[in-house]
Structures are given as C-alpha cells and as structure tokens.
Amino acid sequence: MNKRSPLDRHKQIRARLARRLFVVRGWLVLETVWRAAWPVGAMIGAYFALALLGIWEQAPAFVHLAVFGLVLLGGAGILWHRLRRAIWPGDADARRRLEESGGARHRPIDAVFDAPAMAAGASVLWRRHRDHMAETAQDLPVKAPRLSLVYEDPRALRAIVLLALFIGALYAGPDAGRRLFQALQPPFGDAPRTVVLDAWLTPPDYTGKSPIVLHGPITANKAHDEAAAPLSAPVGSMLVVRLNGGRQAPVLLAGEDDIPFDTVGTVDHRLEFALSDPDLSVLEIRQGGRSRALWPLALSPINRRASALSEPPLKVVGKPCG
Template sequence: MSGATPDPPEPAREPDTIARLQLTQALQRAKYAIAWERGWPSLARLLSVIGLFLVVSWAGLWLTLPFVARAIGSGLFVLLAVGTLFPLIRFRWPTREEALRRLDRGTGIRHRPATALTDTLATRDPVALALWQAQRERTLASLKRIRAGLPSPRLAIHDPWALRALVMVMMVATYVAAGDERALRVAAVFDWNGVLAPANVRVDAWVTPPNYTGKPPIILSAANKDAGTPDSGPLPVPAGSTLLVRSSGGTIDVVVGGGVTEIAPSAEAPKGTNERHFKIAADGTAHVRAPAGQPLWKFTATPDRPPTIALAKDPERQARGSLQMSYRLEDDYGVTEARAQFAVRPGDTPKETGKETGKSAEPRPLFDPPQFALVLPNARTRNGVGQTVKDLSEDPYAGADVTLTLTAKDEAGNEGRSEPFNMKLPERLFTKPLARALIEQRRILALDANQNAQVFTALDALMIAPELFTPEAGQYLGLYSVARQLEAARTDDALREVVASLWALAVTIEDGNITDVDKALRAAQDALKQALERGASDEEIKKLTDNLRAAMDNFLRQLAQQQDRAPIPNMPPVPEEVRVILEQSKALREKTAHATEDQLEDLAMQQEALRQRLKNFRDTHKPR
C-alpha cells in the first residue's frame, strides 16, 4: 500500500459539497451587506440633496428669482450633489476574509465556524484526518446558523439631527402645494435663457376674448405687466380667449399649463417679430421664459353660460288660426338663434287610433312635428322679449295635443331649453260636417301610418247614401277618388300624397273656389312684409304693392260672386249686417287703391276681419 491518504468515502463528499455551496451563498450575501453599509450613507446624503432641490422647486422659489440667481442656485445644488458622492471615491468592494469575519460574527458560535469550513488539512496522517473530519461534521451541523445579517449603515452617526426626515416631510407638503405646476416649477431652474438674451428685446403679450363677447383685449405686458401674476391673483378671461405672445427678436420660449394650449396662428407675424398663439379653454398658466423679463401669468377661464328662454305667456290662437308666442330671452353675450319645437304627447292620439290593428303598436308618423325659427328682438339679444306669429293651420299636426319646447343658442354653440309646455296646436275651423270629418281622418293618418285601414273604412262609410251626405256630385267624386288613392297606397310617400289630397278636398268643400284667391292674397301679404323687413328697393316694393292690390281685388270679387251664387235661404227680409259688411268691404277697396306700403298690412287685416264676420253670419243663418 502506498503512503497516500485515501479519499473520503462517497457518502462523505455529498455533505461537503452542499456545505460549500451554502457557504458560497452566505459569503455573497455578506459582501452585499458590507457594501451597502459602506455606500448607503453617501447615497442617503445624495437623495437628501435631491429632495431638498425638489422642495425648493415645488415651493416656487425659482419662479421668483432672477435668471442669474437661478444659475447660481442650480450650481450650488450640483456642488452639494458632487460633494455627497465624493466619499464614494474611496469605496472598495468587500474581500472574502471580511465576508468570513462577518459570517463568524453572525453565527454567535466561537471558534470561527465559517472560517473553519474553508480550512484545508496539510498532513496526511490518518489520525489527524479523522479528527479533522469529525470537526467538519460538527461545523456542518451548525451551518444552518451561519447568517450575514441585515445591513446596518448607522445613519444616525452620519445624520445625528435627522435632517433627512425633515426633507421628506417638506417634500410631501410642497408636492401637494405645487399641484399641476410641479413639472413647470422644476423646469424653471434650467431657464437660463435670460442670462444670454439681449437686453433690448421687447416682449408684448395680450389676451383677445372671442369676438361675440364684445370685450376689449387685455394687455399683459408693458403698462399692465403685473396682470395675472401670483401677487395680483389669477386674471379672469372669457373661456375660448386667445393669448398672443410677440417678441421683437430671438426665439420665444413659452411654457403653458392647465387649460392653456398652443394653436396655429391665424395670420403671419409682422416682419421682424416672432409670435406664439395659445387658446385659454380652462384655468391655466403661461410663462415666457425667453426672452426674459415676464412673470408667470395665471388665468381663470370664465365659461360662457348657456342662454335661457321661457314663455312670457301662454301661446294664443289668432283669428285666422295662426299661433302667437311671446317668449323671454337672456344670455350673457347674446342669443343668436331661437327655435320652437313640437312633439306629440305620448298617449294623446285620436280615438280612432286606439283600436287594435294587429300591426306595430308604436305610432309611425308620416311627417315630422313642426319646428321653426323664432323672431329675435335684436340680432344679438342679451335680455328681451320676442314675439312670433306662425300659421300652422295647414300642418298635419294642427289640432293635435303636443308639447312645445323653445330652444335658444348663442354664438359659442351653447343651447338653452325652456320648460315643456303642453298645448293643442291651433287648427283651421271647418264648419261643414264633411270637411271636418276629412280633416279628422287626415290628422289620424298623418300621425300614424298604421291607421290607414281605419281611415279607409271611415272614407268608405262617408260614401254611404250619397243623396243624404254628399248630394253634390263633385264632392262625392272627390271622396271616391281619395278613397281609391288610399287603397292603392303602398309606400309612405304615397300616403303623404293622400294626406295632401284630404286637405285639398276638405278646403274645397268648405270654401269652394275662393281657396285659391285666399292663398294668393296671403302670399302677396307675406311677400310684401318680407321685402319691407329686409329693406328691398323701391321698385321691388312698388311691384309687390301692386300685386297685393290685385290679389285683394280678386279676393273681394270672388267673395261677392260666391254670395251671389249661393244665396242664404230663409234670410230675414232686411239683412242689415250683410249690407254693412259689404259696404265696409267696398270702402276698404277704395282705400287700398290709394294706400301706402305701411297701411297695406292693416287694411288686409281689416278685410280679413270683415270676411270672418260675413262667414259667421252665414253659419248663424244656415238652414237647420
């Protein structure tokens, strides 16, 4: 046998390998702990300097200091930061021996167990080898207690006054106080453009409110340099105003925040100048950092309130079936548009539509509810009462229960709405039963196309016993034609034509041949009124006046002919009222021939009143 020491048996190698692996990991942790203890004090001082810089920035100090002071202040903070990092020059990574010593201290066991595991046996003596192996086994048994421990930088020795805690408290306070301007206040320290900018550069800035407000521009520089500064408080401006900053030379560096955003300029800047344009949509700030010399401007955007509109009194029906509405308007900058909108009240449908049809339960109107523009007291009304008269007697919704809503808009697009008002749309009064029945069926069909079968049944019923209900052949043929038209209708457009035919037939039955001349008279009156409102030329007004005279003459002539062709039976021997009405009509015709443009509308209204009186007289004395 040779004198070499035999290798340890195989079972003994495995614990030794595991022990070495655990020891290596413990040594690595010990090195990290020692390195942290050596480097953290310097890093803590650096973080304290950075925190102090943020405190000064968020407190707004850089915004109040001149540019030279900002440069000096930033330089001091850089020197402090470098000074805190200077001790790191002597930093050295922990050695293996230092890590072993830390592990020996961390076990709490004497005789340096961690170091013992790294020892090697120099002799080959079997007895010494056995003793050494036994000692290693005892050391391995205690290996679970070998720990590097937590780092202990002992910051209290380096910072006995606990200034780092004070810096953290101030950081939290200034962070909350800075609000949305945190980034702006930090960036202000790097604004050194004023140090290099020429002294003779001029900066002009002003805020231009929207044109519809009628307010003058607000100068922010020169004489009004302090407007909107932190000392004077935020500057109130209308929302949507434009901020313009102009420099006589060099580039313009403008920092904005909040609701102030940059927009494209609407025109080129004057030669030799530079401009920046911004829109103030909400509260915000603006600061011209270069060229130097301008403070931080704060703006409070005053929103444009929506206009208000309400009925001054309940809508009224006029003599000819027109609707007259009076309404009150109010807006901070002026109303530019107002409209009246109608909607059918749910459930307020004619009785005929309440029957089950087997079709869709939802009404299917053929026409949209009426809506029209309202007359404004002024082109831009801030506070006033307006009045509009609208003839809706021919509208398919005439006589229906509706909800009226008035809307008003200003130039900024804000819209105000009135409280809904329930009403019944005025309609033309038909005295003849057949005409009234046709108008009722017309409204039913117009408001719900699903009722076409019921309307056809009603029309078919009206044609029963024509010798009693429709003795005139023309009326019977017209009723028959409309019924066949409705029967053949398959589309909404065809049904709309049926609605128009029902109206035309009802008016013909009611008025006879006077309908066309009545329409011509109304058209002539409206044309002359519109020409006078828009300031038409004298030639146009003269032509429209002649047309109105001719239409009125034709209307009176047709009215007299109708009375001659259809004399009222069983009249009293001396119809004094009729005679007075005709004499007054004749006098009006003579006045019309020599009337001026301003008198024509009054004469037309008087003539209409006489026509209504004559019609009422006929209804009173018609045969029973």
C-alpha cells in the same frame, strides 16, 4: 439507494455558503455606497422640496440655473470624494457579517473553507472539527442590509429634508409632478419654461352648439397666426382659458383691452371673458413679454330671433277682475 458521502455533503455546504457570502458581500457594498451617498441625497431632496414649494418658479432664472449646477456638480464631486475614501468590504467582512447574523462563534465559515497544513494523524480530528463547523455554518441566515445613518447623521438632518418634501408635496397637490419635472429643466438664456394652456369658446345658449376647443401653439408666431383662418363664433361667446406655468401672470389682449388672469397658487392662471365686441378680430395671450397663443376671430352678430325664442316666456301675475 446510495448514501451521500461526507465529502459530497461538505462540497454542497460550501457551495451554499458561497452563494450566501456573495449576497452578504453585496449588502455590505450597498451599505458602503448608502453611507457615502446620503449627503448627496439630502442635497437633491432639499432641491426638490424647494421645487414643490414653487421657489424655482418665482426665483430669477440665473438663480435657478446656478443652484441646479451647484447641486449637479457639487453632488457629483462629494459622491466621488466619499466613494474614494470608503473602505470596501472583502470576503473576510462578508464571513464575519454572516456569522454575526446567525450568532455563530469560533468562526465556523473559516473552518469550512480553510485547509490548514496538518501533521500526520491529525486529519481525522480536523475533519471531525470541520464537519461540526459545517453543520453550524449551513444554517446561518442572510439578513437585510443595515441602512441606518445614526452615526453618519447624528443630528438627523435627513429628517428635515423628508419633512420638507412632505410639506412640499401637500402644498403642490396635483401640480407636484409638473413642478418636479420643471425643476430638472432650468432655464438656459431666454428659453421658455414648460407651459400648459387649455382654452375654449362657449357659444351662447340659444345656438345650441358645443364649446369650441382652441388649438394654438404655446409659443405663437404672430405673423403666421394672423394669416391663418379666423375662428368663427357668435357675439356673446364666453372665452375660458386655463394656463399653468410661467413666472409672471399672463394677460389677454382683446382689442384695446388688457385683461389680467386670476392666479390660483403660484403658476395656475385662469380667465373667463365674454366676447361682446363684434369688431374684435384677434385674441392674444401674453406672459412676461412672450406671446403664448394667438387666435384671429370672426364674430357673427347675435341672432335676435333665436335669442328671443330661447328665453323663457314672461309670467304675468295679477289680481282677478271682479
């Protein structure tokens, strides 16, 4: 078996060190970007924390839009300024970090890569020194990047932002995803916000029918919907509506009546309404002056015979005669 020459082994060690230095330099670049970008991350975190707490859903549209623009443009400006002023790592920085990670002394990596001019007769001594440094350098470990912000943020403001995000997530609960998504869509002019509406009609028990799911556009076209085929349901059916989103509490317009929704939290609105008026022909849900949904109705009268048969028989209790 051929024995590997010292020159081949030295080339192998240099190639291995070059790969490690590439990784270490990448970690140093990441550390530089991390330290430059943390104020922007804190701004974005604070913005999303307020979104989780429902602030943007209650604030005026122009305030939400102004803060969104400030975070977007201001954050980009701060990041650009800090990145321009950053000191980017070079090859020498990567060498020092790798040597520091392994606790090496006398800069063995420089000895492996450098080829100084030597006087006659000194090459043998230099090769021995280089081989010794190569044996030391080949085992230097690559450690994880140092992402601590102790010096950049001595007052630990980032901890306040993280705490606010945690509290906001607990407060929002299952609505957290929708609020975060809505925070990325500030209102422009009179553009409607994201609203989710679920509605169904539950017929009376005597009919034995399943609930009727109401499909309607979130932004209703009144002229079009009134011309559509009416929904057929018996009198006494129960309308159940769940509306999530919007800044103001919605109302149900049923004939001459305006029935307000019950609001749970800040943007979760619920309503249950019995359709007892046989002359009722249109149901409309409005929120903040905007029509959210509209359904024409055709209520059929109660089937008294079927209703009576569905009721349990009366139980007569009395004393026996005699």
